[in-house]
Amino acid sequence: MDFTKMQGIGNDYVYVDCFKEQVKEPGAVARFISDRRFGIGSDGLILICPSRIADCRMEMYNTDGSQGKMCGNGIRCVGKYVYDHGLVPSDRRSLTVETLAGVKELRLEVEEGKAVRLTVDMGKPSLTSEISESVTIEGKEWNFTGIDVGNPHAVYFVEDTDSLDLEKMGPHFEYHERFMPDRVNSEFIRVIDRNHIQMRVWERGSGETWACGTGAAASAMASILSGYTEDEVTVSLRGGDLKIRLDRESGHLFMTGPAAEVFHGSIDIPDKIYYD
Numbered sequence: 001m002d003f004t005k006m007q008g009i010g011n012d013y014v015y016v017d018c019f020k021e022q023v024k025e026p027g028a029v030a031r032f033i034s035d036r037r038f039g040i041g042s043d044g045l046i047l048i049c050p051s052r053i054a055d056c057r058m059e060m061y062n063t064d065g066s067q068g069k070m071c072g073n074g075i076r077c078v079g080k081y082v083y084d085h086g087l088v089p090s091d092r093r094s095l096t097v098e099t100l101a102g103v104k105e106l107r108l109e110v111e112e113g114k115a116v117r118l119t120v121d122m123g124k125p126s127l128t129s130e131i132s133e134s135v136t137i138e139g140k141e142w143n144f145t146g147i148d149v150g151n152p153h154a155v156y157f158v159e160d161t162d163s164l165d166l167e168k169m170g171p172h173f174e175y176h177e178r179f180m181p182d183r184v185n186s187e188f189i190r191v192i193d194r195n196h197i198q199m200r201v202w203e204r205g206s207g208e209t210w211a212c213g214t215g216a217a218a219s220a221m222a223s224i225l226s227g228y229t230e231d232e233v234t235v236s237l238r239g240g241d242l243k244i245r246l247d248r249e250s251g252h253l254f255m256t257g258p259a260a261e262v263f264h265g266s267i268d269i270p271d272k273i274y275y276d
Ligand SMILES: N[C@H](CCC[C@H](N)C(=O)O)C(=O)O
Pocket: 011, 060, 062, 067, 068, 069, 070, 071, 072, 073, 074, 151, 152, 185, 203, 204, 205, 206, 209, 211, 212, 213, 214, 215
């Protein structure tokens, strides 16, 4: 299987160009290639496929093999790949990507023939809880705001993100009965000022990642709804910054950030992974 390793502010995935080849049982492949010691090492697998209704279609799989409906850092890398590899004409500065959360519009910033930063119309977020609702986790009450941006998020505002032991606590947030059976992506936010928040994330199906684009969008929306920030928010994540903007007229969120190719490679997928 030929692949391209790409990352969006440190949220790294293995990408396969399915205009050229098919991937059998992508969930099993995602589990195998994501392993950072026995595989390639990534936060998951993303397939770039033909589409009848958009320039391409994105299929996204977390490290545990579960399929995500949308991936913010991933879709920026998909847009970059499609442009850089000539799957759309080079004079294009916008393109569309079909996802399980609908068709997303992307705008490209091109330098020396390569897409370097992209803006994604993330659509209209929806509130999936009260603006502040609580859950009890390991005997402590946590207040969250539930936001869906094509995939589900629970946003918690905290005084300090660095001291959180996500490796220990993350699964309790991910599998809490309030969010079952789908599970949830959990973001932990420190408000820095009215245009800047800091975020750590425990992703459904992947654990802590260095960035989560949909999580950044959900967290910015929760911050705006809670009155903590203005409509334009810089979200600082472990891997870098994303810009989120709420357009009041359309109600849509827009996310802007970089996308980068790291390396190309090829890997033989062992038959045994399909029987593990
Ligand atoms: N773990 C997420 C998918 C990846 C989202 C994240 N990597 C992003 O950039 O949005 C889910 O299962 O809904």
